[in-house]
Structure formats: structure tokens, C-alpha cells
Amino acid sequence: MSTRTSPATGPEEQRIEVSGLTKRYAEVTAVEGLSFSVEPGVVTGFLGPNGAGKTTTMRMILGLVAPTEGTATIGGRRYAELRRPSETVGAVLDASAFHPNQSARGHLRIYAAMGGYPDSRVEELLEQLELREAAHRRTREFSTGMRQRLSLATALLGDPRVLLLDEPSNGLDPDGIAWLRRFLRSFADEGRTVLVSSHVLSEVQQIVDDVVVIRRGRLVAAGPLAELERSTRPAVLVRSPDAERLTAALRAGAHGAAVSVEAARDGWLRVRGVDSSQLADEAAAAGVRVHELVTENASLEELFFQLTSDDPPRPQGPQEAAGPEPAGTGPAAAQSGQPGRAERSEQSEQSEQPAQTEGSLR
Numbered sequence: 001m002s003t004r005t006s007p008a009t010g011p012e013e014q015r016i017e018v019s020g021l022t023k024r025y026a027e028v029t030a031v032e033g034l035s036f037s038v039e040p041g042v043v044t045g046f047l048g049p050n051g052a053g054k055t056t057t058m059r060m061i062l063g064l065v066a067p068t069e070g071t072a073t074i075g076g077r078r079y080a081e082l083r084r085p086s087e088t089v090g091a092v093l094d095a096s097a098f099h100p101n102q103s104a105r106g107h108l109r110i111y112a113a114m115g116g117y118p119d120s121r122v123e124e125l126l127e128q129l130e131l132r133e134a135a136h137r138r139t140r141e142f143s144t145g146m147r148q149r150l151s152l153a154t155a156l157l158g159d160p161r162v163l164l165l166d167e168p169s170n171g172l173d174p175d176g177i178a179w180l181r182r183f184l185r186s187f188a189d190e191g192r193t194v195l196v197s198s199h200v201l202s203e204v205q206q207i208v209d210d211v212v213v214i215r216r217g218r219l220v221a222a223g224p225l226a227e228l229e230r231s232t233r234p235a236v237l238v239r240s241p242d243a244e245r246l247t248a249a250l251r252a253g254a255h256g257a258a259v260s261v262e263a264a265r266d267g268w269l270r271v272r273g274v275d276s277s278q279l280a281d282e283a284a285a286a287g288v289r290v291h292e293l294v295t296e297n298a299s300l301e302e303l304f305f306q307l308t309s310d311d312p313p314r315p316q317g318p319q320e321a322a323g324p325e326p327a328g329t330g331p332a333a334a335q336s337g338q339p340g341r342a343e344r345s346e347q348s349e350q351s352e353q354p355a356q357t358e359g360s361l362r
């Protein structure tokens, strides 16, 4: 992606570590005891509903907000301890703040001059971010996608190894999102670190490899998105007057190795690893009565909603979330025992500032 050489540093130099991070304002606890790590070589989504504390966390990582407790480090150093911050981390917290009469090239040249980078770096970035043809145009004429790319170009002036983007997909059309996905993939493929926040999982679902999900400033899930997706494979909800015998029969049955059974609400069981007809057949073979069967197809978005809604799952730590887990209990395991929609309906019957663009503290 970059015409410069790939980072020569090891993964530990590019890892973001957040440990016990807390930020209290007078009346609001924006972030509370938050711990997670962001690895290089993958794109990590930082997810949570509006007000969950994503921006505050990113600002703490960037040294723009002082934590009340805990630490946030990049390559083991707090932002203020970084030797060359703009060559370590670039950030876009607000992709709309440009002088309206400034051209893209003019804007980049100003930032390049402030950072001590040559004009040739500006030309490189205009090319890389596909802005060369628009370079002379005033930024007030720019589309959301072009603004996003100009912000990225600004953040990349120092060729940083770590990139933080706050809600980059906001307002982008499908082409813009596809472009962003390709760009971030290529950035991560160079062994660099990418943290991208969003309050809409579906917007970044195609972009991210790993996820960190927070709710009200606390961690609710962390780990590979694929794990989260696995935990959304269809489940069968079953109600039986003899749940224990049914569980034993399913575990001992033909699909036993793949079967996971967990208790849901009101005596229902949530079974994964068999479909409804296989489950019914196994119950019949074992002579166990079944009263109701419902297939539950929770989408990833529904799962995200469950994780972050006001009926919260048990918060879980990153190691716990990322570690190996039995089938059906991926990072989303925190939602176990919480019935999905199908069940519910059935039963109801800056010294040197980071290379980010402007954005005021809230």
C-alpha cells in the first residue's frame, strides 16, 4: 500500500494495550475498568452503542484525555512517552474538520510542514488515497468519502504503524465502505495495527477481523469476529418436560460430539449442533417427550444488540473472551441463557499531537 518500506518493528511495538482504563467525569463514568489488546496484522473493530465510551477510550490511547485510572499504551509506551508519535500512530477522530477554502493539496502541505515532512510525501499520499485528481479542489466541494480519504492522508503523513479511526464508515456509501475495507486490509497486511470504532456492527462487519465490544464503558466481548459469528449459528430452542433426559440423550446421540446444550429462560433449552428434525428424531429414539421446538436464527446484528442492550450480559475479560471455548460459547458467550427473538416470540406466545485531524474535546 505505502510506497515506503513496511514497518521494521516487531508486533509488540505495534500492539495497543488497554489495561484497567477508567475515565470519570463529574457525573458520568465514560469508561470503567476497560482492558483489551489490539494486535497488529489484523483490523480490529471497536464496537458499542452511542455513548458506550469508544471515543473517550481512543482519546485516552492518543493522550488527549487523561485516564482517571489505568493505562493505555502503544508498543508498551503511553502516548506521551512515544519518541516519534506521528510516526507511531495516526488517527482520524473527526473527518469533517477542514478549512473550506483550502485545497486538499494545500491542507496536506500545511500539515506536512508542521510535521517536518517534504512535499513529495504529500504527492505520495494524494496518489495513494486516490485524491490526485481532486487535489486542487476546495475541501468544501468534497464528498464524505473524499473527506474521509483526506483525513486518512493527514493521519498517514508520518507513515505510522498504528491507525485509529473513529466511526470511519459514518455517511459512506457502499463504494466508500468497499474502498475503506480494501485500504485497511492492505494497511493491516503490512503488519500494522488498525482500530476502527463503530456503533453499527453491520457497517464494519466486512472490514474487521477482530472485535472489542463495549457497553457503558465496560467490556462485554473480545476476540475474532469469526468466533462471534460461530456463536450465532442457528440454535434450536426446545421445551421438554424431561429436559435432563433430553440433554443426556442428545449428548450421547449420533451428533453428540457437535452438540452443545445450554439452559435458556423458563425451562427452555438452547441446542446447537443439530437441526430441529435431528433433535426431534433423537428425542423420539430416546423416548423423551418434546413439547415445543423453535429454530432460532440470530443474526450477528441481533447478537450485537443482545450484547449491548440494556439487559446486559455478564461483563467478561479479554483473556476469557479470546481464549478457546467449547462449541457455542464464543466471545458472545456472555449472552448465553438470554433468549433470542425467536424464542421470545414463541413463548409469548497534543506537544506533538497525533497525526489526527482536528476535533474538539467534548
Ligand SMILES: Nc1ncnc2c1ncn2[C@@H]1O[C@H](COP(=O)(O)OP(=O)(O)OP(=O)(O)O)[C@@H](O)[C@H]1O
Residues within 6 Å of the ligand: 025, 026, 028, 029, 030, 048, 049, 050, 051, 052, 053, 054, 055, 056, 057, 199, 361, 362
Ligand atoms: N468531556 C466530557 N464530559 C462529560 N461527559 C463526557 C465527556 N466526554 C464524554 N462524556 C460522556 O461519556 C460517555 C461516553 O462518551 P463517548 O463519546 O466516549 O462514547 P462513544 O461510544 O464514542 O459514543 P458515540 O458513538 O456517540 O460518539 C457519554 O455518556 C458521554 O456523554
